Amino acid sequence: MCESAQVNVAVIGLGLIGGSLLQALEAAGHEVTGYDADPATRDLAGKDGRKVAGSVAEAVAGAELVALAVPLPVLPGVVAELAGHDGLITDVTSVKGPVRALGIRRFVGGHPMAGKETSGYSAADPRLFDGCAWVLCLEPGETALEDWLTAAALFTAMGARVVPVTADEHDRAVAQISHVPHLLAAALARLLVDNPLAATLGAGSFRDGTRVAATRAELIAAMCGGNATATGEVLTAVLDDLRQRLDELSAPDPVEALIPALREAGDARRAWPPRPGAAAEEPAGVAELLALGRAGGWITGVSESRVTVLTMRPETDRIAP
Amino acid sequence: MCESAQVNVAVIGLGLIGGSLLQALEAAGHEVTGYDADPATRDLAGKDGRKVAGSVAEAVAGAELVALAVPLPVLPGVVAELAGHDGLITDVTSVKGPVRALGIRRFVGGHPMAGKETSGYSAADPRLFDGCAWVLCLEPGETALEDWLTAAALFTAMGARVVPVTADEHDRAVAQISHVPHLLAAALARLLVDNPLAATLGAGSFRDGTRVAATRAELIAAMCGGNATATGEVLTAVLDDLRQRLDELSAPDPVEALIPALREAGDARRAWPPRPGAAAEEPAGVAELLALGRAGGWITGVSESRVTVLTMRPETDRIAP
Numbered sequence: 001m002c003e004s005a006q007v008n009v010a011v012i013g014l015g016l017i018g019g020s021l022l023q024a025l026e027a028a029g030h031e032v033t034g035y036d037a038d039p040a041t042r043d044l045a046g047k048d049g050r051k052v053a054g055s056v057a058e059a060v061a062g063a064e065l066v067a068l069a070v071p072l073p074v075l076p077g078v079v080a081e082l083a084g085h086d087g088l089i090t091d092v093t094s095v096k097g098p099v100r101a102l103g104i105r106r107f108v109g110g111h112p113m114a115g116k117e118t119s120g121y122s123a124a125d126p127r128l129f130d131g132c133a134w135v136l137c138l139e140p141g142e143t144a145l146e147d148w149l150t151a152a153a154l155f156t157a158m159g160a161r162v163v164p165v166t167a168d169e170h171d172r173a174v175a176q177i178s179h180v181p182h183l184l185a186a187a188l189a190r191l192l193v194d195n196p197l198a199a200t201l202g203a204g205s206f207r208d209g210t211r212v213a214a215t216r217a218e219l220i221a222a223m224c225g226g227n228a229t230a231t232g233e234v235l236t237a238v239l240d241d242l243r244q245r246l247d248e249l250s251a252p253d254p255v256e257a258l259i260p261a262l263r264e265a266g267d268a269r270r271a272w273p274p275r276p277g278a279a280a281e282e283p284a285g286v287a288e289l290l291a292l293g294r295a296g297g298w299i300t301g302v303s304e305s306r307v308t309v310l311t312m313r314p315e316t317d318r319i320a321p
Numbered sequence: 322m323c324e325s326a327q328v329n330v331a332v333i334g335l336g337l338i339g340g341s342l343l344q345a346l347e348a349a350g351h352e353v354t355g356y357d358a359d360p361a362t363r364d365l366a367g368k369d370g371r372k373v374a375g376s377v378a379e380a381v382a383g384a385e386l387v388a389l390a391v392p393l394p395v396l397p398g399v400v401a402e403l404a405g406h407d408g409l410i411t412d413v414t415s416v417k418g419p420v421r422a423l424g425i426r427r428f429v430g431g432h433p434m435a436g437k438e439t440s441g442y443s444a445a446d447p448r449l450f451d452g453c454a455w456v457l458c459l460e461p462g463e464t465a466l467e468d469w470l471t472a473a474a475l476f477t478a479m480g481a482r483v484v485p486v487t488a489d490e491h492d493r494a495v496a497q498i499s500h501v502p503h504l505l506a507a508a509l510a511r512l513l514v515d516n517p518l519a520a521t522l523g524a525g526s527f528r529d530g531t532r533v534a535a536t537r538a539e540l541i542a543a544m545c546g547g548n549a550t551a552t553g554e555v556l557t558a559v560l561d562d563l564r565q566r567l568d569e570l571s572a573p574d575p576v577e578a579l580i581p582a583l584r585e586a587g588d589a590r591r592a593w594p595p596r597p598g599a600a601a602e603e604p605a606g607v608a609e610l611l612a613l614g615r616a617g618g619w620i621t622g623v624s625e626s627r628v629t630v631l632t633m634r635p636e637t638d639r640i641a642p
Contacts, residue, residue: 040512050529073558113524133522163521170522176512177523181530184505186586187562191497191555192593193585196617200484201454201491202498203434206593209502210528213590217583224566225576232570234512235563242560245545249553251636262538263512265507269534272513272527274520297518314517 006030007154010063010179012056012078014041017092017112017125018069022050024158035059036121037074042186044121056081063087065151068108070224072098079104088147094174095227096137096167106144108151109137111166111174133298134160139169140286149284153302161298161312164289168230175230177220180238182212182220183231187215195294273316284309324423327351328475331384333377333399338413338433339390340445343371345479347446356380357442358395365442377402384408386475388431393419393547400425409468415495416548417458417488427465430458430488432495433481448480454619455481460489460605467627470605474623481632482619485610489497489551501559503533503541504552527602529615595635605630 007030011022014036022034022045035053036042046052053059056078061064068091070078075093079102082089089107093099096109114132134155138148152162165173189210190201212220224231244261251257274296282288284307292299297313328351332343335357343355343366356374357363367373374380377399381387389412391399394554396414400423403410408430414420417430435453455476459469473483486494510531513520537544545552565582572578595617601607613620618634 047499113522115525124402135522135526163518164517169518173516173519173522176509176516176519177527180512181509181526183563183566184509185526185530185590186583187559187566188497188502188505189586189590189593190562190582191501191559192589195497196595197484197486197490197615198494198497199593200617200619200635201434201456201494202593203454204436205502205506205533206498208532210586210590210593211507211529212526213583213586215587217580217587220583221487221576222589224570225574225579228575230572231566235567235570238508238512238562239563239567241511242504242556245504245508246553246556246560249545249549249556253546254549255542258546259538261511262507262534262541264460265510265534266536266538266541267532268513269506269531272510272520272523272531274517294518296521298521312520 004055007150008036008062008064009033009154010053010059010066012059012066012068013037013070014045014052014124016068016119016121016123017114017128018067019045019121020114020126020128021067021069021092021112023126024129025125025154026291028154030154033063035058037070041121048121060085060087063232065090065154067092072222077097088150090151094223096118096135096170097229098226100137100139100167106147108143108148109135109170110151110155111135111170112155128157129155133163135163135165135170137170138164138289138293139166140290143286145284145286148303149205149290149306149309152299152309156299156301156310160267161300163293163298165293166290169293171227171230172234175227175234178226179224179231180234182215183224183235184238185210185213187221203268213221276312277315278312280311280313281308282311283307328471328474329383329385330354331356331374331387332385333380333389334358334391335366335373335442335445336390337440337444337449338435339388340366340442340613341435341447341449341483342388342390342413342433344445344447345450346475347371349475349479351475352557354380354384358391362442369442375534381406386411387470388413393543396420397423409471410456411472414531415489415499415544417456418550419547420487421458421460422482427468428621429464429469430491431454431476432474433476433492450476451480451516453481454484456484456486458491459485459607459610459614460487461611466605466607469610470623470627470630473620473630477620477622477631482621484614484619486614488610490614492548492551493555495554496548500548500552501555503536503555504545505559506531507541573595596635598636599633600630601634603632604628 009032011034026030031049066089088109112134248257299309301310332355346353354372360413365371387410411431511627569578620630622631
């Protein structure tokens with residue numbers, strides 16, 4: 001395993017994620033040029049000592065990797081500006097199916113599972129991705145493995161845990177761990193409407209169960225609506241599961257009836273977050289990488305020869321008593 | 322408003338809540354005798370300098386107030402032992418309808434909304450109830466107002482915010498702010514079963530949305546199953562609400578379709594927790610007290626004459642922009 005060689009990178013969009021990426025790549029010794037559609041943001045990054053271009057075309061000229069860190073709705077417009085570009089392209093948007101559908105040439109879709117309560121370039125932090133899971137999409141017969149490994153080498157060198165999955169697998173997983181949880185939090189928060197007694201009695205379980213409902217409605221709607229198919233499928237499954245709890249509540253002995261499912265939930269929650277197991281070195285093949293991702297594993301580095309990757313899987317014997 | 326006069330109290334059950342209550346009442350200058358069915362717990366409390374009786378009968382002899390701090394399943398047995406007792410009786414169990422149904426004489430049902438991750442007498446803390454909401458049930462035509470005010474004076478003097486509601490109102494509110502949130506957390510946690518990829522990608526929204534699913538299954542089942550009717554009704558309402566989100570996800574523009582409900586949820590969550598408004602003094606009548614509770618208000622003290630109570634309501638203009 002080794003440091004990745006110096007790469008010429010363009011980062012388009014300098015908000016929290018793009019700004020942090022620009023700073024992290026620079027800190028790792030790469031040559032990075034940033035661009036943002038907002039002149040004030042360009043100004044801010046420039047005054048921060050970053051190399052900032054005046055247009056997308058100028059930013060990507062000569063770039064071996066272009067990282068698109070713009071919101072999903074403006075992504076197609078930026079992609080159109082890259083029509084003539086022949087370098088590798090990645091992105092950081094939180095849904096991968098719709099981006100894949102844009103058919104970008106030499107594309108490796110990405111999604112760093114990092115965030116903060118704050119946003120904008122002024123909140124950027126070069127250490128934001130330290131230890132974070134960074135999904136990199138690998139579509140059999142579509143993604144060039146060589147390109148995937150280039151992006152993976154770059155992000156693992158920044159301290160990210162790179163998770164290889166298909167766009168479909170990603171979109172379903174984020175519906176499970178983020179989009180549907182936001183909808184459930186909103187449903188609980190809506191119980192407070194015209195209900196001051198409940199608001200006064202609410203304590204810890206209500207606080208945590210509804211925290212993310214305070215996120216801006218437009219952001220939650222964009223996440224869930226942008227991933228509507230997977231979110232709808234997962235929400236359907238959750239509704240089916242909750243309907244079983246409803247049946248159990250009308251059982252002759254509801255307490256006994258509820259226990260098995262709650263026990264399964266408790267075991268799963270106590271085993272989370274997964275604890276890393278031992279490091280290993282494995283072949284850098286598409287099938288092997290996708291199997292690693294499905295097993296909850298990730299890669300921590302790419303060998304210089306690119307024939308193997310350094311991998312890690314979660315411990316599997318973690319269910320607490 | 323005044324300190325409540327010294328009262329002779331018996332606390333039956335010396336776990337976290339009962340032990341804390343014993344200590345808090347002693348600290349407030351009352352004469353308190355404790356009892357626990359477990360000899361080791363009695364021993365622990367005795368060594369801690371508390372007055373501990375060897376039986377329920379011994380503990381309640383001469384007590385003006387008996388506080389039952391035992392789990393719901395053993396409550397009927399303890400109540401049977403109190404058959405000849407003519408003092409005021411209260412409890413601390415988290416459902417109030419089933420306790421009310423026991424038909425206890427001179428009963429004022431209570432539920433302090435306080436807790437900790439730990440349990441047992443060794444976790445007891447005389448400051449546990451400082452500022453916590455303490456539901457005291459007031460049933461028109463059933464609860465003696467005089468008894469209710471005695472209990473309220475005692476608990477407000479310990480720093481609790483006493484919330485007057487009926488058992489039905491309480492059970493519905495706790496289903497909304499605790500029992501159903503536990504079931505939703507469990508449904509989300511169950512998505513991890515045989516799904517290591519989701520476990521690896523889970524972050525903040527998953528962590529908070531599932532936290533209480535790690536509670537012991539027996540405890541969640543006892544809470545929800547012990548309050549099965551209200552929990553079932555609230556869960557049904559939440560499922561109906563979530564089915565509307567599901568419909569919105571299949572709308573031509575799911576992002577736009579989702580926004581109104583998410584905005585309502587966000588407004589409600591940002592206005593929580595309610596901030597206390599100005600203190601007031603109001604008549605201590607049953608109808609007035611119940612109206613106060615329904616408005617999200619609470620009492621902070623009882624006048625010496627017991628004709629008025631010191632009240633507080635949440636600020637109502639709190640919706641953040």
